[in-house]
Amino acid sequence: xxxxxxxxxxxxxxxxxxxxxxxxxxxxxxxxxxxxxxxxxxxxxxxxxxxxxxxxxxxxxxxxxxxxxxxxxxxxxxxxxxxxxxxxxxxxxxxxxxxxxxxxxxxxxxxxxxxxxxxxxxxxxxxxxxxxxxxxxxxxxxxxxxxxxxxxxxxxxxxxxxxxxxxxxxxxxxxxxxxxxxxxxxxxxxxxxxxxxxxxxxxxxxxxxxxxxxxxxxxxxxxxxxxxxxxxxxxxxxxxxxxxxxxxxxxxxxxxxxxxxxxxxxxxxxxxxxxxxxxxxxxxxxxxxxxxxxxxxxxxxxxxxxxxxxxxxxxxxxxxxxxxxxxxxxx
Numbered sequence: 001x002x003x004x005x006x007x008x009x010x011x012x013x014x015x016x017x018x019x020x021x022x023x024x025x026x027x028x029x030x031x032x033x034x035x036x037x038x039x040x041x042x043x044x045x046x047x048x049x050x051x052x053x054x055x056x057x058x059x060x061x062x063x064x065x066x067x068x069x070x071x072x073x074x075x076x077x078x079x080x081x082x083x084x085x086x087x088x089x090x091x092x093x094x095x096x097x098x099x100x101x102x103x104x105x106x107x108x109x110x111x112x113x114x115x116x117x118x119x120x121x122x123x124x125x126x127x128x129x130x131x132x133x134x135x136x137x138x139x140x141x142x143x144x145x146x147x148x149x150x151x152x153x154x155x156x157x158x159x160x161x162x163x164x165x166x167x168x169x170x171x172x173x174x175x176x177x178x179x180x181x182x183x184x185x186x187x188x189x190x191x192x193x194x195x196x197x198x199x200x201x202x203x204x205x206x207x208x209x210x211x212x213x214x215x216x217x218x219x220x221x222x223x224x225x226x227x228x229x230x231x232x233x234x235x236x237x238x239x240x241x242x243x244x245x246x247x248x249x250x251x252x253x254x255x256x257x258x259x260x261x262x263x264x265x266x267x268x269x270x271x272x273x274x275x276x277x278x279x280x281x282x283x284x285x286x287x288x289x290x291x292x293x294x295x296x297x298x299x300x301x302x303x304x305x306x307x308x309x310x311x312x313x314x315x316x317x318x319x320x321x322x323x324x325x326x327x328x329x330x331x
Contacts, residue, residue: 002077005073011069012069015069019062022058026054026055053327057327060320060323060327063317064324067316070310071313072310076306076307076308077306077307078307079304080305085297086297088126088127088129088296089295090128090145090190091290092181092182092191092192093131093195094132094133094134094139094177095114095115095195096169096174096196096197097111097134097136097160098137098161098169100169100199100225101114101196101197102232102233103230103231103232103254104230104233106224106275106276113277114224115156115157117275120280121283122152122153124283124286127295129146129147130143130149131143131146132159133178134159134163135164135169135170135173135174136163136169137166139170139173140163140177142158144181168202169196169199170203171194171196171208171260171264172203172204172208173203174192174194175205175209175212175219178192179211179215182216188216189296191290192218192219193222193282194222196221196223197254197256198256199255199256199257206260209268210267212268213267213269218268218270219268220273220290221265222261222282222285223256223258223274224256224275226256227255227256231253271285
């Protein structure tokens with residue numbers, strides 16, 4: 001036998017506390033009654049009251065709670081072995097970690113908003129393998145393709161502007177890193193999602209996108225930021241907040257470059273979405289595109305499918321509750 005929700009075993013502590021309270025209240029009532037008369041005389045004054053039946057009612061209520069908690073824990077046993085086939089896509093998510101991602105035109109800032117959107121996406125996907133690439137001037141595979149979504153989230157949380165020491169933004173390096181990660185295998189089921197403001201890119205992202213297309217990789221791009229641009233905040237060594245300046249002392253503004261992102265997506269047959277504070281775009285890409293694509297079968301394994309037996313303790317609890325209502329405290 002196994003329990004699906006074993007954590008609810010702590011509910012037995014509540015049942016124990018309640019039964020102790022019932023017996024304490026029962027004893028207190030009896031002691032308060034004895035202040036008016038001796039025990040022998042008290043039985044003559046209240047001949048119709050059965051203290052024994054009161055105890056039985058308390059015990060029945062306790063067992064009602066016990067069996068109800070057993071039911072909530074969802075006991076399972078028996079069942080049969082089934083062959084389960086897991087299908088899904090390989091999805092690499094590349095997130096820009098350059099300083100421009102600290103701009104706050106999207107709250108709380110571009111980088112943190114991107115991480116929150118990826119976490120929301122994880123709640124929707126089923127069976128797909130996820131991988132994470134961090135990039136700025138160069139790219140690095142932060143988390144290889146995996147179905148361990150908890151491990152993926154740990155890697156995602158570690159992402160910050162110091163993840164890649166080299167500055168600027170190289171979309172080409174992010175795409176090349178994805179091609180290298182997908183090296184070998186069938187030329188389909190491969191997805192790359194680029195999340196960036198697309199500004200200040202080095203290298204040739206168009207050439208990299210053409211290479212990705214040859215390797216069967218579809219690239220979906222999400223542009224985050226405003227075309228008008230926003231200042232780039234930072235905290236100096238003294239802990240004082242300021243804004244990034246160029247060598248001439250002028251404030252640096254980071255602007256969204258949609259043109260290159262649309263071109264990359266078009267070359268590989270993917271798509272482009274502009275992120276906003278309300279709708280980031282990852283959900284739209286997954287629901288309208290990725291969820292409808294052909295899935296790859298990763299593996300097949302035998303899984304024990306247990307039968308739910310919560311009905312048995314629930315039925316016993318129901319019978320005991322009915323029995324308790326028929327027991328009257330009068331003799």
